[in-house]
Amino acid sequence: MPELPDVEGYRQTLLPVIGARVVRVEVLDAGVLRGVSAEVFCREVTGEILASPWRHGKWLMVPLRSPGRRHRRTDPSLVFHFGMTGGMVVTRGEPPPPGGAGVGMAGKTYDRIVFTVSGGVVHYRDMRKLQGVRLLGGDRDVAALLGDLGPDAGSISSGDFAAQLQGRRGQLKPALMGQRVVAGLGNLLVDEILWRARLHPSRQIAGLTGVERGRLYRAMRTVVGQSIKRGRVPDLPSWLTGHRAVEGAPCPRCGTPLQRGRIGGRTTIWCPRDQPRDGSAAEATKVSGP
DNA sequence: ATGTCTGTTTCCTA
DNA sequence: GTAGGAAACAGACA
Numbered sequence: 001m002p003e004l005p006d007v008e009g010y011r012q013t014l015l016p017v018i019g020a021r022v023v024r025v026e027v028l029d030a031g032v033l034r035g036v037s038a039e040v041f042c043r044e045v046t047g048e049i050l051a052s053p054w055r056h057g058k059w060l061m062v063p064l065r066s067p068g069r070r071h072r073r074t075d076p077s078l079v080f081h082f083g084m085t086g087g088m089v090v091t092r093g094e095p096p097p098p099g100g101a102g103v104g105m106a107g108k109t110y111d112r113i114v115f116t117v118s119g120g121v122v123h124y125r126d127m128r129k130l131q132g133v134r135l136l137g138g139d140r141d142v143a144a145l146l147g148d149l150g151p152d153a154g155s156i157s158s159g160d161f162a163a164q165l166q167g168r169r170g171q172l173k174p175a176l177m178g179q180r181v182v183a184g185l186g187n188l189l190v191d192e193i194l195w196r197a198r199l200h201p202s203r204q205i206a207g208l209t210g211v212e213r214g215r216l217y218r219a220m221r222t223v224v225g226q227s228i229k230r231g232r233v234p235d236l237p238s239w240l241t242g243h244r245a246v247e248g249a250p251c252p253r254c255g256t257p258l259q260r261g262r263i264g265g266r267t268t269i270w271c272p273r274d275q276p277r278d279g280s281a282a283e284a285t286k287v288s289g290p
Numbered sequence: 291a292t293g294t295c296t297g298t299t300t301c302c303t304a
Numbered sequence: 305g306t307a308g309g310a311a312a313c314a315g316a317c318a
Contacts, residue, residue, distance in 0.1 A: 031313085058298080084298050085314080095296085110314090128313045130298055164291050170306055188297045220315070233297075241297095267296080 002082035004153055004184030005227035007058050010080075010088035014062065017090060020117035021067060022048050032112040032124070033130040041135055044076060050117060057183025058150050061142060074138040079145065083130030084241065085110075089123040096123055102192045149183040158181055158217045165205055165213065172208075172216075173201035174204045174264035184224070187266045188233045188241055192221045192270045195240040195253075200275040207279065229275075244269050 002010075027038040033278050034085060036044075048064035055061070062078040065071050080088065089096050096109065113133060115122040124133060146244050150156075151165055164181045175181050176190045185193070194201050197219035199212060208216070227233045235242035240258070243249035248257045250273040259272045 003297060006297080051293050080305070084296070086298095126298090126313095128298090130313060147293080168305085174307080177298095188314085246296095 002086060003189050006232050007055055008228050011053045011055045011060055013090045014143050017050055017117050017120045018052055020030055020050050020119050022046055022115055022117050024116035024125035026114040029112040029131050032126060034132045034134045038063060044135060056146050056152055077136050077142050079134040079136055081131035083126055083128055085128045086126035093121055099137045124279050148181050150181045151184040153184040161217050168205050172199060172203045172205060175205055179275035191222045191269050192240050196223060198274045200277045201268050201270055203279060
């Protein structure tokens with residue numbers, strides 16, 4: 001599930017346990033640990049204080065510091081990525097509610113790591129284990145890990161966005177999903193953004209007009225902003241995402257049957273009328289509110 | 291049983 | 305850099 005809005009939601013669920021001390025670490029499945037053994041992971045994390053979590057794109061960082069000490073650049077950080085099926089749940093000690101983030105279809109929770117902290121329990125879950133959890137040694141290591149990512153899609157300025165697009169070639173959808181132009185957009189968000197901006201996913205970046213670039217930027221900020229508010233890409237009737245499941249469903253804006261195809265290796269939904277391949281036409285249909 | 295699909299990323303080859 | 309495929313994994317579905 002997780003794209004930028006979901007991960008932002010996980011970050012916010014951690015806010016109540018900022019400053020808490022890690023009492024116990026249970027590695028239920030060491031397969032999610034990247035570059036660190038379960039033994040070392042437990043030893044290094046147990047006893048540490050959780051500092052303020054922060055997010056870049058789909059990555060979630062939780063710096064650790066030792067009790068009674070200020071933050072240092074060399075303090076380690078927990079770094080979480082949720083792949084396609086991960087999630088984070090924080091409770092205050094009661095058994096976690098059924099369902100929720102990172103839970104599989106059959107209701108299995110797929111808890112992989114459980115952190116017991118003072119005043120709460122943090123569950124890292126992930127069915128498919130496509131990504132995982134890292135323990136990095138300091139701010140420099142974190143910066144290196146995130147080094148290839150573009151600016152966060154939720155906060156990039158229009159000027160920076162234009163600069164990121166400058167000189168780049170290729171199709172719109174693969175570029176937006178590549179994390180290098182902007183970080184945090186996934187398959188659903190990109191389809192939603194391109195539909196709102198009325199741009200065909202296969203359009204060439206280099207062929208965008210200034211007006212179209214502006215439309216793309218506005219659509220991105222609006223869609224990401226609204227999605228963060230709801231903790232996910234909402235499947236509202238007025239959004240494209242609400243109609244992905246139904247083959248040939250009418251475009252919520254103009255009624256034309258939506259088209260489904262494969263672009264950049266991913267299933268892609270678009271409106272053949274509002275999002276013409278050549279960029280002309282269909283400027284008339286107005287965007288409806290979120 | 292077998293093949294295909296999936297809200298991700300990385301690694302490999304043209 | 306860009307494009308395309310495969311792999312990592314664990315299912316659901318036809």
